Every structure is written in structure tokens, then in C-alpha cells.
Amino acid sequence: xxxxxxxxxxxxxxxxxxxxxxxxxxxxxxxxxxxxxxxxxxxxxxxxxxxxxxxxxxxxxxxxxxxxxxxxxxxxxxxxxxxxxxxxxxxxxxxxxxxxxxxxxxxxxxxxxxxxxxxxxxxxxxxxxxxxxxxxxxxxxxxxxxxxxxxxxxxxxxxxxxxxxxxxxxxxxxxxxxxxxxxxxxxxxxxxxxxxxxxxxxxxxxxxxxxxxxxxxxxxxxxxxxxxxxxxxxxxxxxxxxxxxxxxxxxxxxxxxxxxxxxxxxxxxxxxxxxxxxxxxxx
Amino acid sequence: xxxxxxxxxxxxxxxxxxxxxxxxxxxxxxxxxxxxxxxxxxxxxxxxxxxxxxxxxxxxxxxxxxxxxxxxxxxxxxxxxxxxxxxxxxxxxxxxxxxxxxxxxxxxxxxxxxxxxxxxxxxxxxxxxxxxxxxxxxxxxxxxxxxxxxxxxxxxxxxxxxxxxxxxxxxxxxxxxxxxxxxxxxxxxxxxxxxxxxxxxxxxxxxxxxxxxxxxxxxxxxxxxxxxxxxxxxxxxxxxxxxxxxxxxxxxxxxxxxxxxxxxxxxxxxxxxxxxxxxxxxxxxxxxxxxxxxxxxxxxxxxxxxxxxxxxxxxxxxxxxxxxxxxxxxxxx
Numbered sequence: 001x002x003x004x005x006x007x008x009x010x011x012x013x014x015x016x017x018x019x020x021x022x023x024x025x026x027x028x029x030x031x032x033x034x035x036x037x038x039x040x041x042x043x044x045x046x047x048x049x050x051x052x053x054x055x056x057x058x059x060x061x062x063x064x065x066x067x068x069x070x071x072x073x074x075x076x077x078x079x080x081x082x083x084x085x086x087x088x089x090x091x092x093x094x095x096x097x098x099x100x101x102x103x104x105x106x107x108x109x110x111x112x113x114x115x116x117x118x119x120x121x122x123x124x125x126x127x128x129x130x131x132x133x134x135x136x137x138x139x140x141x142x143x144x145x146x147x148x149x150x151x152x153x154x155x156x157x158x159x160x161x162x163x164x165x166x167x168x169x170x171x172x173x174x175x176x177x178x179x180x181x182x183x184x185x186x187x188x189x190x191x192x193x194x195x196x197x198x199x200x201x202x203x204x205x206x207x208x209x210x211x212x213x214x215x216x217x218x219x220x221x222x223x224x225x226x227x228x229x230x231x232x233x234x235x236x237x238x239x240x241x242x243x244x245x246x247x248x249x250x251x252x253x254x255x256x257x258x259x260x261x262x263x264x265x266x267x268x269x270x271x272x273x274x275x276x277x278x279x280x281x282x283x
Numbered sequence: 284x285x286x287x288x289x290x291x292x293x294x295x296x297x298x299x300x301x302x303x304x305x306x307x308x309x310x311x312x313x314x315x316x317x318x319x320x321x322x323x324x325x326x327x328x329x330x331x332x333x334x335x336x337x338x339x340x341x342x343x344x345x346x347x348x349x350x351x352x353x354x355x356x357x358x359x360x361x362x363x364x365x366x367x368x369x370x371x372x373x374x375x376x377x378x379x380x381x382x383x384x385x386x387x388x389x390x391x392x393x394x395x396x397x398x399x400x401x402x403x404x405x406x407x408x409x410x411x412x413x414x415x416x417x418x419x420x421x422x423x424x425x426x427x428x429x430x431x432x433x434x435x436x437x438x439x440x441x442x443x444x445x446x447x448x449x450x451x452x453x454x455x456x457x458x459x460x461x462x463x464x465x466x467x468x469x470x471x472x473x474x475x476x477x478x479x480x481x482x483x484x485x486x487x488x489x490x491x492x493x494x495x496x497x498x499x500x501x502x503x504x505x506x507x508x509x510x511x512x513x514x515x516x517x518x519x520x521x522x523x524x525x526x527x528x529x530x531x532x533x534x535x536x537x538x539x540x541x542x543x544x545x546x547x548x549x550x551x552x553x554x555x556x557x558x559x560x561x562x563x564x565x566x567x568x569x570x571x572x573x574x575x576x577x578x579x580x581x582x583x584x585x586x587x588x589x590x591x592x593x594x595x596x597x598x599x600x601x602x603x604x605x606x607x608x609x610x611x612x613x614x615x616x
Contacts, residue, residue: 013508013509016508023391024398028413038427086327089323089324092323097317106328109606111327112605112606113599114330118533118537118564119537120564122334125334132341148330152327209423215572236421
């Protein structure tokens with residue numbers, strides 16, 4: 001009787017361990033499957049013309065993604081310009097002025113909800129406040145949508161990283177007569193620099209491949225454009241439209257663009273990880 | 284009361300040099316910095332409310348035309364006759380997410396326990412990193428992979444599903460259909476892979492919160508690894524684990540690109556999971572740029588409003604549940 005209980009418990013334990021190992025294997029398997037697919041099709045679709053020519057019209061056998069690459073860089077640049085100040089100041093308010101007050105915790109709560117917002121909802125939101133009133137799609141609205149997606153990430157990491165900075169440093173600066181804003185910009189921001197940069201990089205990685213919000217905002221443009229007040233080509237929407245097209249060269253370009261996107265995102269994640277390793281956690 | 288201090292600034296504007304008077308009124312850098320921070324915090328918190336209000340405002344036309352209940356239960360989606368109903372999209376969204384949860388939750392739990400409890404130290408870090416990389420892959424690449432690689436591969440095993448699962452009386456109806464590779468089931472599987480890293484990383488994080496004294500006492504009593512995971516760690520972290528599952532559900536419900544590629548985009552509802560369908564996000568992605576009339580666009584935004592009502596509730600519960608454990612941890616420390 002006792003032996004059978006022992007055997008049963010042992011069997012359950014071994015079976016559960018095997019199942020959990022298998023679950024992990026499944027996850028890792030899909031990761032490598034997706035990466036391998038992107039690598040294989042992406043390298044097959046590589047072509048020098050991708051970087052020097054614009055997206056070709058349908059039915060031709062040319063290659064080119066220059067307008068999309070430039071458009072995506074402009075979109076990301078403008079969203080950084082909008083999102084970083086807002087996220088940084090928002091996080092700073094939470095950590096330096098709000099502390100653990102009721103209001104600050106409410107803002108943290110809302111920020112956590114925004115952190116997991118489906119990107120399509122943000123796209124609709126920016127469509128409603130910018131595209132519909134302006135009457136046409138614009139790269140600027142795309143950047144705003146991406147910034148809205150990025151801000152909660154920056155707010156959260158900034159808040160957490162500033163909270164890690166010891167109060168002794170702040171007190172030392174205050175004792176020297178520094179006003180609050182000098183203490184924050186010259187002492188706490190500097191001490192938390194690595195962590196804040198990590199947050200910005202993770203935010204950037206998150207918005208790099210975002211497609212859904214851009215369908216409602218920046219849309220696409222067949223031609224080269226630097227005008228942020230009108231529709232602009234960008235890599236994710238080009239991938240979406242080209243992948244579902246019947247033209248072989250367009251599909252190849254979609255894969256090449258996907259490959260470059262994934263390399264960019266993985267590189268950002270790796271750099272972010274490296275920065276995170278440099279964060280000094282106080283004892 | 285020092286009356287002279289109060290009186291001085293009032294006299295200054297009358298003096299010969301208005302510039303110096305203006306300077307004394309200039310706010311300090313400290314004041315400006317504080318206000319900038321407050322403003323940013325208001326923007327951060329206001330974005331959530333602004334999203335709901337703006338989307339609700341833009342769906343007014345459709346709400347007036349179809350009402351609330353009429354829109355929810357109508358299956359008629361016809362841009363030609365300008366009649367719109369949300370029913371098939373709501374059901375498809377719920378079903379594809381349900382498939383993702385049924386497949387994704389046990390696997391995420393397994394991954395989390397494996398990384399937190401079972402894996403030897405040398406394998407822990409690379410596996411945890413690999414699972415987190417899965418979260419870094421943009422959803423459009425999941426879609427592309429799902430359409431070009433996974434769907435054709437899945438189509439080859441669909442006849443088997445037809446023959447075996449489709450033959451079961453009752454639920455067999457769910458698994459009958461042409462082996463196309465794309466459809467609700469494919470969308471659910473791709474969603475499950477996508478939400479796996481989110482759920483498992485939250486579960487793993489909260490498993491680490493469990494005090495080691497609890498864990499060690501259980502092991503000292505002779506409990507097996509499985510018994511510690513199931514009877515000690517899971518009950519202790521239950522609320523946060525449910526929160527993590529809700530977070531995954533919120534992602535699945537709102538996921539757009541991956542689903543749009545593999546679900547087949549059919550506006551009619553069918554009983555079989557192997558048949559194509561269309562979720563709220565996928566119909567938005569597909570039809571928004573083609574929508575020409577005001578009513579059409581407004582109806583699509585109305586769909587977005589329904590989606591936001593559902594995901595917001597789910598996300599609210601998720602954050603609330605995850606935070607509960609955080610306060611427990613604070614109380615223990």
C-alpha cells in the first residue's frame with residue numbers, strides 16, 4: 001500500500017517533469033522554426049536594389065524598398081522624439097514627485113493597463129484624433145500612434161530604475177544646495193542612465209515591427225516621401241501588402257524586409273540586455 | 284505679517300523698467316520642471332481615457348444607425364447595402380482566443396515551472412532567453428510565417444484531424460472541413476505561440492516571489508518537485524498566475540496581424556474550426572482602408588469600441604490580480 005503510493009507519486013513527478021520539458025521544447029522549437037524561415041526566405045530575397053530603389057509598381061520584376069526603409073526610420077525617429085520626453089518625464093514624476101501616493105499608484109495602474117493595449121486600438125484612437133480631423137493619412141499620426149505604444153514601457157522602466165537610486169545620493173545633492181530639478185537631471189538620471197536607456201531600447205524594439213496602428217495612420221506610399229504630413233511608405237505595411245500580393249518579387253521583398261526587421265529588433269533586444277546588465281542594483 | 288514683502292512686487296510694475304519687473308515674475312526652472320513632469324504624467328494617464336472617448340465618439344454614427352443590441356446580434360455585414368452587424372466577428376474573436384488559451388495556458392505553465400524549478404542552472408538562462416525572444420518577434424512575422432510555412436504544413440495533417448477528431452460524435456462537427464491550412468484553428472495555434480512568452484514570463488517572475496522557506500519546508504517533508512509546484516507554489520501565486528493568463532487573453536483578443544494572415548477572412552460564421560473566419564481586429568485591418576462611406580467607417584470603429592470594452596476589462600482584471608501578489612510580497616518583507 002505505502003509502496004504503491006510512493007510509486008504513484010514518483011510516476012506523477014517524472015511524467016510532469018517530462019511534460020514540462022516538452023512544453024519548453026515546443027516553445028523553443030517554434031522560435032527556431034520562425035527564425036529559420038525568416039533567415040532562409042529573407043536571404044533568398046536579398047538584393048542590392050532593395051536599398052537603392054523605391055518599391056516597384058505591380059507586375060514588374062524589379063526590387064526596391066528604399067522609400068519604405070527611409071519612411072520607417074523617419075517614423076521611428078519622430079516617435080522617439082515624441083515618446084522619450086513624455087515617457088521620461090512621466091516616469092520621473094512617478095519616482096521623484098509622486099512616490100507612493102494614491103495618485104501616483106493610480107497613474108502606475110493605468111500605465112500598466114496601457115502597457116498591454118492592443119496596438120490596433122491605439123491605431124483607431126490616433127485615427128479618430130488626427131487622421132479623421134485632418135482628412136488624410138499622415139506619417140506624423142503614425143509616429144504619434146507608435147509613441148503612444150512606446151510611452152508606457154519608458155514610463156515603467158524609468159520609474160523602476162529611478163526608484164533603485166539610493167536616497168543617500170539625492171540627500172547629498174540636496175545638502176549641497178541643489179534645487180530639485182538639478183538633483184534629478186544631474187544625479188538621479190545619471191545614476192539610472194543604463195536602466196533608462198534599456199527602457200527606451202525595449203520600447204523601440206516593440207514599435208519597430210508594429211503594423212496594425214500604421215494601417216490607420218501612416219498607411220503606405222508607393223513613392224519616396226519625406227513629408228510627415230502625408231502618407232509615407234514604411235516597412236511593416238509594405239510587408240503586409242506585399243506578402244498578400246500575387247507577385248513573386250513582391251513576396252520575396254516582403255521576406256527580405258521581414259528579415260531586416262527581425263535583425264534590427266533582435267539587435268535592439270541584445271543591446272538592451274547589455275545595458276540592463278550594467279544597471280547597478282543597490283545593496 | 285511683513286507687509287513690505289507683499290507690497291514690493293506690486294510697486295515694481297509701475298517703475299521705469301518693466302523688464303526687470305517681468306523677470307521677477309518668471310517661474311523658476313524648478314517650477315517648470317515639476318510642471319513638465321506633472322503634464323507628462325497627465326498625458327500618460329489621460330491616454331487611456333482619451334482612447335475610449337475618441338473611439339466611442341467616432342462610432343456614434345453606427346450606434347445611431349444600428350443601436351447597441353441590434354449591432355451585437357446581427358450577422359449581416361454587407362457594405363453594398365450598408366447594413367452592418369458584429370455577431371460573427373465577436374464569436375470568431377472569442378473562439379480563436381479560446382483555442383489560444385486552451386493550448387497556450389498549460390504550455391506556458393509548463394515552461395514557467397521548467398525554468399523556475401526543474402531546469403539545471405546551465406540550461407536555465409539560454410532557455411529563458413529563447414522564450415523571451417519569442418516575445419520580441421513582431422506579430423507581422425508570425426503572420427507571414429503562419430501563412431507561408433505553418434498553414435501549408437498544417438494542411439497536411441488536417442485530413443488526419445478530419446478522420447479522427449471529426450469522427451467523434453458531438454464535437455466532431457468542429458473538426459470537419461476542407462484541408463486548407465488556414466482557418467480558426469490555425470489562427471488559434473499561432474495566437475497560442477504568440478502569447479506563450481508573455482504568460483510564461485509573468486508566471487516565472489511570480490514563482491520566484493514564493494519565499495524559499497515555504498519551498499524548502501515542502502521539500503524537507505519529502506514532497507516531489509511536481510507536488511511543490513502544484514500544491515505550494517501555485518496556490519501561493521494563484522492570483523498573479525490568473526492575472527498573467529488574463530494578460531495573455533488580452534493580447535490574444537486584440538492581436539491583429541498574425542490573425543489576419545491565417546484566419547482566412549470570411550465574414551460568415553461556420554461551425555467548423557477548420558473553416559475560415561474573421562475576428563474584429565482582422566476585419567478592421569482588412570476593410571478599414573477600403574471603407575468609403577461614413578457609416579461603413581463608423582461601423583468598423585464601433586467594432587473597435589466593442590473590442591476595447593472587452594480587452595480593457597480583461598486587462599484591468601489582469602493588472603489588478605498581478606498587483607495583488609505584489610502587495611502580499613511587500614507585506615511579507
